Amino acid sequence: MDVIYRYDPFAPIVPREIPDSESAIDRLLQGNQRFADMVHAIQQRTLGEGTGEPMVLPLCPVSLGLPLFQGAVLNQAPFALVLGCSDARVPTELVFDQWLNDLFVLRVAGNVLGTACLGSLHYAARHLGESLKVVVVLGHSKCGAVQAAVATYLSPRNFSDIAYTFALRTLIDQIQIAIRGSAHALRDVAGPSIAQVPDYESLLVTTAVYVNAAVSALELRRELDQRGFDQPVVTGVYEFETLSVQALPGVPGPITEVGTRLRPGPSNPDELSQYAKAVAEAALRARDSSPPSTGH
Numbered sequence: 001m002d003v004i005y006r007y008d009p010f011a012p013i014v015p016r017e018i019p020d021s022e023s024a025i026d027r028l029l030q031g032n033q034r035f036a037d038m039v040h041a042i043q044q045r046t047l048g049e050g051t052g053e054p055m056v057l058p059l060c061p062v063s064l065g066l067p068l069f070q071g072a073v074l075n076q077a078p079f080a081l082v083l084g085c086s087d088a089r090v091p092t093e094l095v096f097d098q099w100l101n102d103l104f105v106l107r108v109a110g111n112v113l114g115t116a117c118l119g120s121l122h123y124a125a126r127h128l129g130e131s132l133k134v135v136v137v138l139g140h141s142k143c144g145a146v147q148a149a150v151a152t153y154l155s156p157r158n159f160s161d162i163a164y165t166f167a168l169r170t171l172i173d174q175i176q177i178a179i180r181g182s183a184h185a186l187r188d189v190a191g192p193s194i195a196q197v198p199d200y201e202s203l204l205v206t207t208a209v210y211v212n213a214a215v216s217a218l219e220l221r222r223e224l225d226q227r228g229f230d231q232p233v234v235t236g237v238y239e240f241e242t243l244s245v246q247a248l249p250g251v252p253g254p255i256t257e258v259g260t261r262l263r264p265g266p267s268n269p270d271e272l273s274q275y276a277k278a279v280a281e282a283a284l285r286a287r288d289s290s291p292p293s294t295g296h
């Protein structure tokens with residue numbers, strides 16, 4: 001299968017038009033769908049399926065965020081700010097199929113907020129506020145930082161082994177609020193015995209990556225409100241199995257259905273608790289509908 005990038009200098013130039021947050025979210029979701037479709041097409045070919053027709057991707061310097069002429073320098077004008085995890089498997093631009101000058105990205109393990117991260121956010125809110133239409137917190141499934149935080153929650157005795165430096169402990173500590181919230185939500189939905197099931201740790205991680213993104217979104221909301229930046233903060237989780245950004249565990253809804261892929265982050269602790277419950281329910285449903293784990 002050939003994947004061809006094609007630039008036609010005589011094709012009409014289509015400028016990027018993202019007037020509001022809805023079109024910004026749509027652009028991100030369309031991009032994520034393109035990325036998933038591309039990978040699925042490649043995977044089908046691996047199995048000898050699919051047409052094998054070349055895939056032609058038209059390119060234009062303007063839509064790529066590149067200057068048309070040598071020596072020109074573009075102003076910085078991202079349409080979205082994304083707080084994501086450092087995980088090498090989740091490169092922000094690729095997952096959303098976006099290019100240069102599209103995203104202002106903060107990446108830190110566990111997508112938590114630290115001082116330097118907040119400084120970047122304050123800079124962006126003040127200097128890029130005109131072009132930024134949406135703020136996204138992007139978690140991902142099987143996040144190592146969340147797994148470490150869950151492990152310390154379930155086995156506090158191992159805390160110093162897992163979080164073996166002060167800096168690492170600071171990071172893991174920040175995720176604990178999401179782990180506790182997720183544990184509460186799972187207990188509320190399935191009863192106290194849920195903590196005894198063999199796959200409880202995995203359930204807790206699944207739930208906590210979503211809740212952790214929402215916790216960061218709530219913090220971001222508060223920070224941005226103080227700075228008069230009123231564009232929406234939305235959250236989602238990139239799932240390795242589906243390649244999709246989604247708002248709840250399980251099979252993702254269509255990208256046209258508002259809130260199934262990226263949904264508004266909580267604006268207060270009650271909304272956070274409600275969301276945690278919805279995630280716990282979805283995580284339990286997804287686990288009941290998937291084939292039994294082999295333990296690997």
Ligand SMILES: [Zn+2]
Binds near residue numbers: 086087110144146
């Ligand atoms: Zn991660």
